[in-house]
Amino acid sequence: MAVCLNPGVPPEFPGEALESKDGELGDYAPAPKQCHKCLKLKPPRAHHCSVCKTCVMKMDHHCPWINNCVGINNYRYFCLFMFFLAMGCLYYTVLGSRLFFQALVPARKRTIKLKFEDIQCVTLSWLVSICIFCAICLLGGFHLYLVLTNQTTIEFHTNMAGRQIARKRGEIHRNPYDLGMSRNFQQVFGPNTFFGFRWLLPYVARRPTCNGLEYPMVSDFRA
Ligand SMILES: [Zn+2]
Numbered sequence: 252m253a254v255c256l257n258p259g260v261p262p263e264f265p266g267e268a269l270e271s272k273d274g275e276l277g278d279y280a281p282a283p284k285q286c287h288k289c290l291k292l293k294p295p296r297a298h299h300c301s302v303c304k305t306c307v308m309k310m311d312h313h314c315p316w317i318n319n320c321v322g323i324n325n326y327r328y329f330c331l332f333m334f335f336l337a338m339g340c341l342y343y344t345v346l347g348s349r350l351f352f353q354a355l356v357p358a359r360k361r362t363i364k365l366k367f368e369d370i371q372c373v374t375l376s377w378l379v380s381i382c383i384f385c386a387i388c389l390l391g392g393f394h395l396y397l398v399l400t401n402q403t404t405i406e407f408h409t410n411m412a413g414r415q416i417a418r419k420r421g422e423i424h425r426n427p428y429d430l431g432m433s434r435n436f437q438q439v440f441g442p443n444t445f446f447g448f449r450w451l452l453p454y455v456a457r458r459p460t461c462n463g464l465e466y467p468m469v470s471d472f473r474a
């Protein structure tokens with residue numbers, strides 16, 4: 252699903268669709284902008300991908316590993332793909348560790364008989380597995396932080412720059428989409444409770460409700 256799904260190309264929409272019911276844009280609600288590359292109107296949080304040559308709603312990044320953009324439609328599948336990949340690698344790293352260390356010791360000290368080909372297979376696959384596990388833990392940890400703070404990778408960089416500018420002015424920069432950990436989590440994984448664990452099974456879990464054209468903001472909840 253992370254590879255095959257359309258990441259979220261914005262539909263044609265009238266600019267007024269993004270205005271709130273009383274006809275006014277909220278305190279922070281950004282007005283829809285025209286993309287200067289594909290010339291289409293792009294909703295807030297959408298960005299143009301130069302690889303896909305289209306705008307993508309809530310674009311996170313273009314991922315070369317899945318050869319697809321990561322956007323509003325496939326972000327939760329991308330996160331789950333990383334999670335299950337890490338679990339698969341951990342499973343093999345733990346179960347294969349005895350075999351791996353047996354392959355390292357001299358043949359006369361081995362308790363398991365291993366042929367030369369077996370040693371090559373075991374050592375290579377174990378090393379690949381532990382390397383992928385470590386890399387996915389770093390990337391997955393970063394994306395866990397992004398999910399819980401309701402940021403995309405692109406927004407993480409713009410928010411960091413915004414925070415530095417605000418600090419110089421003696422102000423505090425706030426991410427306008429950060430609704431608290433629980434709501435932020437449900438924005439990505441749908442209205443499922445964390446400890447229900449249905450969000451781990453994308454065909455069973457309730458789907459996210461966001462249409463990609465407008466996003467709940469902190470200012471909506473204050474009102
Ligand atoms: Zn564009």
Ligand SMILES: [Zn+2]
Nearest residue numbers: 300303313320
């Ligand atoms: Zn892309």
